Amino acid sequence: MGVAKANAGSEREETDIKDILKRIDDLTRVLKIILDDLNGVSRMLRVHVESRFEEDLNQERRLRSVNDVYKVFPQDLLELLYFEEADDYIIIKPKQYLGSENFAKVASIVREHLKGEYVSHGRESHFRVPRRI
Numbered sequence: 680m681g682v683a684k685a686n687a688g689s690e691r692e693e694t695d696i697k698d699i700l701k702r703i704d705d706l707t708r709v710l711k712i713i714l715d716d717l718n719g720v721s722r723m724l725r726v727h728v729e730s731r732f733e734e735d736l737n738q739e740r741r742l743r744s745v746n747d748v749y750k751v752f753p754q755d756l757l758e759l760l761y762f763e764e765a766d767d768y769i770i771i772k773p774k775q776y777l778g779s780e781n782f783a784k785v786a787s788i789v790r791e792h793l794k795g796e797y798v799s800h801g802r803e804s805h806f807r808v809p810r811r812i
Contacts, residue, residue, distance in 0.1 A: 741812040743793075745769055748808055751792050756785060764810070771795075771806040 745762045748769050752760065759777060763770040777785065785806060789795040795808035 743769060743808065743810045743812055748793060751788055752785075756781065756788075760785065767810055768807040769795075769810060771808065 745764050748762060748771070749757060759774055759781060761772045761774050763772070771785070771789065773785075786797055789797070789806045789808060793808040795806055797806050798804060
């Protein structure tokens with residue numbers, strides 16, 4: 680009887696070890712699935728952060744400067760205008776009275792080519808062009 684108990688105990692230990700090894704294999708498979716998912720999420724986050732960083736850089740690059748605005752105007756009109764760079768706009772003010780013909784030319788260029796507008800404020804009237812393209 681002692682041998683039978685020893686064999687039963689040995690078989691039980693072997694069965695327990697096999698169950699433990701099976702559970703370890705199952706856990707390893709689950710951990711591999713989780714690892715693959717984490718790697719995928721990590722890649723997506725990296726792409727998102729990098730694209731956001733590039734977007735921020737592009738936004739900075741897409742700010743219009745006074746020089747960009749100069750290039751749109753013909754020389755004869757440039758001599759009549761004063762340009763000022765503000766945070767969100769390029770402000771264009773006449774140095775002198777433009778007259779209706781020159782005013783119409785400037786207004787047309789500001790609206791059609793620069794997507795800007797005329798701001799009527801009496802003596803402080805001006806054209807403004809958004810810096811963000």
